[in-house]
Amino acid sequence: MKRRLIFLILIFLLWVPTVNAQADPPWQITEALDQQFFEVQKQVLLGNVDEANAALEEGERLLAQLAEAGLPPESITAVQEAIAMSRQGIVDDNSNMLAAAKGLGRTAVLLGSYLQTVEAIELGDVELAQEWLLVRDFRPSTRFERPGADATLSLNLLAEDSLSTEDAVARVTADLFDTYQGKMQETLVSSADANQFYGRRSESAGLAMGYWRILAGSFEDQAGTDRRAVVDADFEALVDATVAEDEAAIQANVTAVQASVQNFRAAALSTDELVRRTGQLIRYISLIPVEYDRGVENGEIFIAFEIQEAVTFMGGAQAAFADLRSVLYLDNPDLVETVQAQLNQIEADLGRANRNEAVIPVREMQNNVRALNQNLNELLPDEWNQLDPDADFDVIAAVLDQVEAAVAQGQYDMAESAHLEAYAVFDFGPEPRLLAFAPEQVALIDGLFWQGFDGERGLAEALALGESPETIASIRANIDEALAEAQRTLGDLPTAPGAIITNAAIIVFREGLEAVVIIAALTASFVGALSHYRRYVGLGALIAFVATIITGIIMQQLLSSFARFGERLEAVVSLVAIGVILLITNWFFHKAYWTDHMKSMHQQKSGVMKGQEAGQVFGLIMLGFTSIYREGFETALFLQALFLDAGPSIVLRGVAFGLVGVAAAGVVTFVLQRRLPYMKMFVATAVLIGLVLVTMVGNTIHVMQKVGWMSLHPIRGIEIPYWMGLWFGLFPTWEGVGWQVAAATFVIGSYYLAEFLRRREREKKRRQRKMKKKSATT
Numbered sequence: 044m045k046r047r048l049i050f051l052i053l054i055f056l057l058w059v060p061t062v063n064a065q066a067d068p069p070w071q072i073t074e075a076l077d078q079q080f081f082e083v084q085k086q087v088l089l090g091n092v093d094e095a096n097a098a099l100e101e102g103e104r105l106l107a108q109l110a111e112a113g114l115p116p117e118s119i120t121a122v123q124e125a126i127a128m129s130r131q132g133i134v135d136d137n138s139n140m141l142a143a144a145k146g147l148g149r150t151a152v153l154l155g156s157y158l159q160t161v162e163a164i165e166l167g168d169v170e171l172a173q174e175w176l177l178v179r180d181f182r183p184s185t186r187f188e189r190p191g192a193d194a195t196l197s198l199n200l201l202a203e204d205s206l207s208t209e210d211a212v213a214r215v216t217a218d219l220f221d222t223y224q225g226k227m228q229e230t231l232v233s234s235a236d237a238n239q240f241y242g243r244r245s246e247s248a249g250l251a252m253g254y255w256r257i258l259a260g261s262f263e264d265q266a267g268t269d270r271r272a273v274v275d276a277d278f279e280a281l282v283d284a285t286v287a288e289d290e291a292a293i294q295a296n297v298t299a300v301q302a303s304v305q306n307f308r309a310a311a312l313s314t315d316e317l318v319r320r321t322g323q324l325i326r327y328i329s330l331i332p333v334e335y336d337r338g339v340e341n342g343e344i345f346i347a348f349e350i351q352e353a354v355t356f357m358g359g360a361q362a363a364f365a366d367l368r369s370v371l372y373l374d375n376p377d378l379v380e381t382v383q384a385q386l387n388q389i390e391a392d393l394g395r396a397n398r399n400e401a402v403i404p405v406r407e408m409q410n411n412v413r414a415l416n417q418n419l420n421e422l423l424p425d426e427w428n429q430l431d432p433d434a435d436f437d438v439i440a441a442v443l444d445q446v447e448a449a450v451a452q453g454q455y456d457m458a459e460s461a462h463l464e465a466y467a468v469f470d471f472g473p474e475p476r477l478l479a480f481a482p483e484q485v486a487l488i489d490g491l492f493w494q495g496f497d498g499e500r501g502l503a504e505a506l507a508l509g510e511s512p513e514t515i516a517s518i519r520a521n522i523d524e525a526l527a528e529a530q531r532t533l534g535d536l537p538t539a540p541g542a543i544i545t546n547a548a549i550i551v552f553r554e555g556l557e558a559v560v561i562i563a564a565l566t567a568s569f570v571g572a573l574s575h576y577r578r579y580v581g582l583g584a585l586i587a588f589v590a591t592i593i594t595g596i597i598m599q600q601l602l603s604s605f606a607r608f609g610e611r612l613e614a615v616v617s618l619v620a621i622g623v624i625l626l627i628t629n630w631f632f633h634k635a636y637w638t639d640h641m642k643s644m645h646q647q648k649s650g651v652m653k654g655q656e657a658g659q660v661f662g663l664i665m666l667g668f669t670s671i672y673r674e675g676f677e678t679a680l681f682l683q684a685l686f687l688d689a690g691p692s693i694v695l696r697g698v699a700f701g702l703v704g705v706a707a708a709g710v711v712t713f714v715l716q717r718r719l720p721y722m723k724m725f726v727a728t729a730v731l732i733g734l735v736l737v738t739m740v741g742n743t744i745h746v747m748q749k750v751g752w753m754s755l756h757p758i759r760g761i762e763i764p765y766w767m768g769l770w771f772g773l774f775p776t777w778e779g780v781g782w783q784v785a786a787a788t789f790v791i792g793s794y795y796l797a798e799f800l801r802r803r804e805r806e807k808k809r810r811q812r813k814m815k816k817k818s819a820t821t
Contacts, residue, residue, distance in 0.1 A: 069112050070177040073152050076105040076122075080145040083129050087141060095133050102126055102148075109152065113175070115162075118155025121256065122148055125249075139286040142242045143249035146230075147282075150253020153180060157219050157257060160194075164211050169202045172215075179219060180226055194218035220258060220309035227254035227304075234285055235297040244293070245285040251300075252278040261309040274303045306379075308369040314426070317367065321427040322434025324363035326468070327356040328416065330438070331389065332409045334464075335396075339405050344396065348457035352445055352464065354393050359441060361386055371422055378422050385415040435472035436530045439465050443519055446502070450515045458515075459506050466492045473529060481532045482775065488529060491522045546739075547682060547697025548704070554678040555705030558584070558671045583668035590668070591675025598683050599691070740786045744779040753778055 067075075079102035086095035106114075106122050114122075125148035132140035156178035163172035176194055197214035200206035206214075233239065233247035255278050263271040277299045284292035312320065331353050338349030364386060372379045389411055395401040420428075442465035449458035469488065477485050490496025493503045502518050686694050747753040773783070 067108065068177065069109060069114075069156065069175055072105050072108050072112070073156075073178050076102055076109070076152065077145075077149055079105065080125075080129065080141075080148050083133065084138065084141045084145065087133055087136065087138065092133060096130075099126055099129055099133075102129075109155070113159050113171075114152070114155040115158045118151055118158065121151030121154065121253075125151055137286065138242050139245040139288065142246035143282050143286055146246040146249025146251075147253050150250055150256065152178060153223070153253065154257045157216075160215060160219075161212055164198075164201065164208060164215065167208070169198055173198050173202075176215070180222060217310040220261065223254045223257050224309045227251050227258065230254065231297055231300060234281065235294060237290065241285060241288045245282070248278075248282045248285040248293075252282055258309040262304070262307050265307060270303065274300060277303065306369045306372040306376075308366065312366060312370075317370065317427050319433050319437075320363045320366045321423055323437055324360055324367065325416075325419070325428070326434055326438045326472075327360040327363065328412060328419075330356045330464075330468075331360070331393070332405075332412045335393070335408045336405050337460075339396070339402055339408075342402055342404060344399055344402060346457075346460070347397075348449065348454065348460060350393065350397050352442070352461065354390075354397050355441065355445065357386075357390050357393050359438075361390060367423075367427075375422060378418060382415065382418050382422060385411065385418065389415065433530065435468055436526055438472075439468050439526060440523070442468065443522065446506075447512070447516060447519060450506070450512050455506055455509055459503075462492070462502055462506060469526075473533060477529055477533060481529070484525065484529050484532060488522070488525045491518065491525055543693050544697035544700065547694045548700040550682065551678055551698050551701025552704040554674045555701060555708070558674045559705065559708050579664050583664040584671045586664070587668045587671035587675055590672055591679055594676060595679040595682065598679055599686060737783050737787050741773055741779050741783050744776070744782050 079098045082098035083095045083102075086092070086098060103126060106119065106126070109122075110119050125144045128144035128147065129141055132138070132144060156175050159175045160172045163169070163175060173195075176198060179194075194215040197206060197211050197218070201208070201211040230247040230251040234244045234251060236244065239247075255274070259271055259275065262274065277296050281293065281296035281300065284296055334349045334353035334356065338344060338346045338353065344350060364382070368379050368383065389408070392401075392403050392408065392411070396403070442461050445461040446458045446465065449455070449461060469492070474485055474488075477488075487496050491499060491501055493501045495501035495504060499521055500514075500518055502515070502522065505514055505518055682694060682698070744753060773780070
């Protein structure tokens with residue numbers, strides 16, 4: 044019994060470590076593997092060869108655990124190559140080789156992590172994907188360089204069924220590729236830095252080559268297999284050169300790699316991101332001569348901080364152009380190189396001025412920037428060069444960073460200068476538009492920038508009093524929060540759902556009511572022996588209803604294919620809908636619809652009834668179809684603008700309410716055989732349609748101002764509640780209010796003009812009858 048117990052205990056003790064080792068998450072095993080590569084370096088430095096080899100053996104054991112956890116074969120092979128290089132480094136006592144092997148080993152696991160994460164997503168195993176995603180590198184996110192998507196957030200959305208598998212893979216890939224391309228550039232620069240030790244440069248070269256291996260497949264897709272082979276060879280030569288401490292070869296290979304990848308972007312940017320980078324580029328460049336002018340006087344540095352700010356903005360411009368150039372290069376490579384050379388020249392001039400080595404005249408700097416802007420205007424596509432509020436907010440944040448940096452150094456006068464610069468960007472950029480849409484947010488942000496608001500301290504006041512960096516950081520956090528809310532307002536100001544539902548219901552009920560009246564008029568004479576003809580008209584109407592639904596779906600699909608145009612598409616569709624609403628409103632008031640159109644319908648019916656039986660059936664079906672489909676097509680068109688504004692789920696609720704109203708009117712008319720007060724109902728719905736029209740005009744003008752198609756002049760001195768914009772499209776801008784007044788004037792004017800023409804026509808007929816009567820008596 045005792046022997047059996049002892050045997051079981053021994054089995055347990057042997058089994059537990061194995062289970063624990065296998066249960067370790069991939070990120071933990073990866074960190075342990077990194078530590079073993081470092082341990083090899085340390086032990087070789089201390090002259091302990093046996094301990095170094097033991098560390099490698101432990102590394103091989105950890106690699107086996109990663110393989111068991113699912114590390115892909117290509118990644119396993121790459122780690123084995125790094126271990127082999129380390130083993131050779133021990134034999135040769137070559138610390139550079141050991142450093143390069145450490146970098147290659149780390150990035151080899153990152154390659155496997157990426158591949159395993161994507162595979163897990165495609166297999167639907169979100170938990171496994173999240174586990175492997177933890178094995179990744181990061182780089183500091185700045186206002187100049189940021190990923191286009193967040194991998195962790197994307198996996199969370201996928202777990203909640205709020206994101207498709209394809210979108211999750213795309214977003215994770217974009218985040219990781221963006222990060223690793225940035226890290227590749229950083230480590231390339233580090234490997235070429237002659238001020239660092241060769242050991243550090245060798246590790247940087249190994250890391251750069253490992254990051255390249257992650258991105259190489261994307262490069263091959265864009266540039267081809269031959270070009271990839273060239274870059275592969277350049278990276279291998281770079282690692283060899285750093286290990287051999289061959290300075291000329293290092294610089295030559297770094298230059299060759301950078302030349303090959305300078306127009307390559309692994310994670311393609313969306314159109315919105317390209318527009319945002321373009322806005323950043325233009326804004327940063329525009330600020331450079333301003334700062335330089337403030338910092339230079341009579342050919343000498345007058346305020347060094349202003350030159351430092353110009354250098355910061357130059358860095359932002361270079362980063363933004365780096366994101367854009369891969370796409371621009373495809374259409375105009377020569378001009379891209381020209382612009383890059385101009386940027387480099389301005390950057391070099393600013394660098395020399397910042398080091399107080401040489402200061403070019405202010406006029407020369409202004410001319411250089413002006414020439415750069417002329418080339419950029421020719422190079423940048425018009426669809427990128429749109430008004431983008433996000434770019435302004437990025438610049439404001441970058442300048443506020445300078446405020447905090449200056450305060451941390453005790454330079455409050457420089458902090459105040461940066462504070463004024465940040466407010467100037469807000470004042471000339473987002474503020475005028477924000478005044479038009481949410482003036483209460485302007486009051487809050489102005490207060491936080493200056494003397495405070497509603498108990499919260501202001502930045503200008505705190506800087507004047509020399510408050511501590513902690514206090515300044517707290518005020519900055521309040522400003523960031525207010526700016527983020529303003530950014531959301533300018534970026535996406537959706538119409539209130541209740542307003543969308545109401546407008547959709549009014550449109551459907553209005554057009555549906557006309558359909559009911561048309562069918563009632565066409566079938567009114569079908570009584571007694573002719574009553575069976577009603578079913579044919581009804582069948583045509585039913586087919587028209589189905590066709591209307593199909594038409595709406597087709598319109599949605601067509602508009603979805605142009606979704607990349609975003610709010611510009613919404614503006615165009617809204618303008619078309621407004622034009623049609625104005626047209627049919629004018630028809631209604633002038634009774635052109637009820638006299639000409641209804642007369643035409645009855646004439647068609649009379650013609651059909653005179654034909655053969657088969658022709659009568661087909662004719663009545665077509666008559667019911669054409670008379671109803673006209674209303675259905677108009678309805679489908681009007682609803683598209685609402686779909687683009689709020690999405691189908693909200694709009695369809697309004698459609699459902701409108702259909703209920705139409706069904707009720709139809710039941711009363713056809714089942715209960717009661718005549719409704721149609722004219723009064725039409726007048727009432729016409730008034731509501733007029734309100735929908737005015738709201739649609741206000742929202743359309745708002746969208747056109749957001750995309751830069753129309754100027755924006757706020758009406759100062761009045762405050763329109765925020766909800767008025769959400770419900771009625773009423774924003775305090777002269778353009779918005781002016782066009783809404785014009786639309787209302789057109790509708791009301793059409794009514795009174797129609798009344799005037801009817802009275803004149805009645806008076807004319809009365810005089811004619813009087814003249815005939817007089818002639819008859821004489």
